[in-house]
Every structure is written in structure tokens, then in C-alpha cells.
Amino acid sequence: MKYLDIYKEKINCKNDEDVFQFILSNLKETIRKLDFFVDWRKVFNNINDIAPKLILLNNLFGKDNVKDEFKNIILNYPEVIEVMPILLAIREKQIKALDINSIDNKFNYIVYNFKRCQKLSNDEVEKVVEFADKSGIFNLFINNKISNLIDYVIGIEVGLDSNARKNRIGRIMEDIVEKFIKEICLKYNYRYIKQAKANNIKRFLGYDIIVDEADRKFDFAIDNGKKLFLVEANYFSGGGSKLKSVSGEFISLFNFIKSKTPEHEFIWITDGLGWRDSHRPLREAFDKIDYVLNICMLENGILEEILK
Template sequence: MVVEIFGGNIMVKYSELKYTTFEEYFNDFINTLLPTNKTYEYFVDWNRVNKVVHKYKREIKLLESLYGLNKDEAKRKLEEILLEYPSVLPLLPALIAERTKKGQVEIYDPDKFNFLTLDFNPHLLTTQELQEILKFCERTGILNVLTTVENLENYLFGVEVGLDTNARKGRSGKIFQKMVERFLGRNVPEYITLVTEDKNFSLYKAIGRSKTPKKHDFVFYRDGTPIAVMEVNFYNTTGSKPLEIVRSYITLNRVAKDRNITFIWVTDGPAWNEMKDTLKIGMKEIDWVINYNQLQRLINIFNSVNWELTEL
């Protein structure tokens, strides 16, 4: 069954999903979007936070020796520690919530009218490097932290918890992927093998030039043969990224069809309420576009034909 919309043919298989019209399918998609994908794991990655703090326990104790010293005393003490224990170097930018790039921090020094690259990887410091590091600690307030904060471990713990909130956007997609994986694990029959982020199979090889093509979120195998791939994503906020994703998935859907493989796009999130036109572009070209709540309809269809998906 095909309907006309925006002057083109809707390809999404809404009738197989047990909807009478595209409008019924689309309205159900929008009305059943998840308001959030925040699970308990979303808020803080405690394993990462504890790992960072535990990693620097020895160095924290060394730097705590500066507590209560005046500025000059603290600079001399820090200089001694840096020369004797270079392993404290990575801890210094962490105290001001600075994520280094390969252990380095780039900064503009207005006194020298020049950009500096400070290396905080553990290494023996030259005289010039030592003075630059000491200046960095003084000007950025690190030295003040070391002389006024008695318990650096608790301080660093708080800093890392705060920094971890920046990683929530990246965790959001992984959390939704885990939600879908749990559902599939309960509903996919045993004769179907589900592989997450399969290293051995990717349709992206056909559309990209990279030697290491992107992995699919899920690949479904039957008797050792890939029969379906699934991509999942969740959007809390609007932006240009969804349109890029839609275009790439339209291409993947065509590549998959050429190889008798079923392409499935599971997407969700409140942002789709504001990006309906972008969503319809994908639905116009991709066979299977569903949200999390529609997953059961899809699995029911596949189970009804014993996952002989070429029949659909």
C-alpha cells in the first residue's frame, strides 16, 4: 500500500506494522515518543570517577603537603615535588577541571605575546618547563587550591563528578542502545544471533572510503548469514545532525536492499516533535522506521515469518 506525501511515495512499511494509513502510523510514532532515556546510569559514571581519583592517590598525598603554606613556601615545595615526582604532573590540570589533549595544554601567555604548549605528561622537567608549569599553577589558581584545600581527594572527586556531566550526551546514545539491546535479548528467537557493534560486517564499507568502516549498532545473523542491520539513536535536542543521519541511512537502506539485507532504523526522543519534516524524509525512503514503543510490532512481524525477511 502506497500513499502520496510531499509529492513522493512513502516507502516505510506502515501497513505491515498493522497501521491502516501512513497518517495513523506517523501520529502513533510521534505520540509514543519517549520523553527521556535517562536511566540510573545516565547521571554519573561512578566507575570512571573513582578510577581517576584512585589513580592519583599517591600524588594527592604529595600535593596535600602544601596545605597551610604561604605562597612562597608553597611554590618552593611544589618545585621540589615536581622535580622529584613528575608523576604529579597529570594531576595539576585535573584540579581546575581541564581535560588535556594527549597530556598537553595550550595557552596564550600575554606576558610573552605567544602561545605555549605545556606538557603535563610525567617526564623530567627542564628548567624552562618547570618555571612555565609553576607560573601556570600560580596564575590559574592551582597553587591557591593546594594551599587552602586540606582534603584534595574529596576535592578531586567533586571536580570529576562535575566534569562527568559533560559526558552525558555521549552516554545518552549508548543508554538507548542498551535499552534496545535488552528488549531484543528478550524477544529475538534463539535461531537468530544478535551481534552488537559487529567488527566483521558493515554495510558502511560500500558507502565510505575509510579503511575502518563504522560498525552497525546491531547485526542479525541466521545460520551465519547477516539478514538484517539495525541503527538506533535518541535525540533530546534538535540540530543539523539528524538530517545528516537520515541521509546516510537512506543510502544504507539502498545498499542493504541490493544485498537482500533488511535495514532497520530505531529512533526516539522528544526532539522529533520539532523535526517532523526531517523524520518524514527518512520515512519516505527507508522501509523500517520505528520508535522504541513500536519495536514490539516489528518483532511480531518478523516472528510471524520466522525471520524470513525477504518475504516482507
């Protein structure tokens, strides 16, 4: 790392080792806000898109012969098949299932297609009915456990949305970092852009930059009027092998930037308790990258001083 006097002034760290221990000792336990857990707008937008089809299938509740009634619905309203995967908490519109031939024990795959169509052939209807039957979807209408599919699918959407939390935590970290960057830029009349690709950095900030990958984009690019700062930000709540690969990636990126455009600076802002279990790769990055910061260091004005 590049030791600066501001580390002593701002966080009472007299050397590199003090700074690294400060980072490890001041990792944020969480950056989740209450709107982190479920993206309700996304959930209800997804429901609104398919509500008419679910309402059609609601007619199956209370019917004596669900299979025949279902067949009539999809014959008259073939667009209904589009919602079949979501009833099983699946996003894909094409589902491949293993079929074992009981005679010769051959392993075959049956492909079920639920993309939008104008009309279904008799064979296609039978295939969709087979899917609903063997997958257990018909049980939804005959066991009296639920009363309508819209409420049921809302529950599914909430569950599926929890899988997106990993991506949301990344966006939250970027939002936190941007708050500091925005305040600094307003204070000193600096400029910055988000999700900065090389062409946008040239277009909006006027700097030429060579990138290691054609689609490389930095979380932030900041122009203080004299120099370009490229910033990456991430948060890790848990440890694992990914942290080692991330550290390696940013070491390589830093080295590439310095070899091609040494006048530009690179700042890595990272946080999360995951680093306590993976402090070795973090230490390696800390030793090789000029600026490795955490949120607490931003709170103490370190980023502001570096940009100055």
C-alpha cells in the same frame, strides 16, 4: 516506508500517515536510568590512578610559602606534574596558552607539557611553577576553602563525567533495543551480533555485505535463518541540525545497501522528543526507508513481526 498489515493489527494504523503520527505521538520523554547521571566506577578509577600524586600535593596545605614548597615537591617527585591539568578540570597533558607581549603587543603561545617524565630541568620547574601560579592553582592551598585535593578532584571528575552523558544515552538506547532483539532471538532461535562490521557479519552470520565506509559498523546484525537484518538505533532528547544530517545519513545508507545487496534489510530504530521539533527530516527518512520504528513499536511487537 513499507506498509505492513501488522501495523493495523498491532498499533491500529491503517496507512502510512497513521504510522508516522503514531511514531510522533509515542516518543519517549526520556530513557535515563538513575545510573545515567554519573559513572561512579570511572570517577573513582580515575582518582585511584592519581591519588598518590594528589596526596603529595596535599602537603602544601598550611605552608607559608606554597610556591617554594611546590617547587621542592616537583623537583623530588617530577611525576606530580601529571595532575596539574586535572586541577583545572582539563584532560589534556599539553596546554597551550596565549601570551601577549606588553611591549610590542605580539600574540605568542606558551606550551606547557605535563606528560610523565623522570626529571625536570630548572627551566622546566620554573615553567610549571609559573603555570600553577598564573592559572590560580596555588589559591587552592591558601584560601582555606578546601582541605584536601582528593575530595576536590572527585568533584571535578563528577563534573567532567557529565560531559559523557551524550555518549551514555546512545549506549542506553542500544541496551534497550538489544533487550528486545535478544528476547526475539531466543524465542525463535535467531542469531545476532552487536557492533557488526562486514567481516564479523561474514564470520559469525555467514552473509556477505558491501559497506559504504571501511569502518562501517551496524549496531546490530540479525540472522533469522533466511535473511540478514541490519539495525541502527539512536535517541535524541533535543532537536537541531544534527537530526537532519542523521536522517540524511540513514537514507543514504539504506539506498546504498539496497543498491548493493538488495536481499538484506535495514531497520532504523529511533526515539526521543527531539524529533517533535525536527519531524520533517524524520518524515523524509520515514518515506524513503522501509522500516523506521520507535521504542513503543518494539513494545507492541512490530520488530518481532518484521523479523518473522
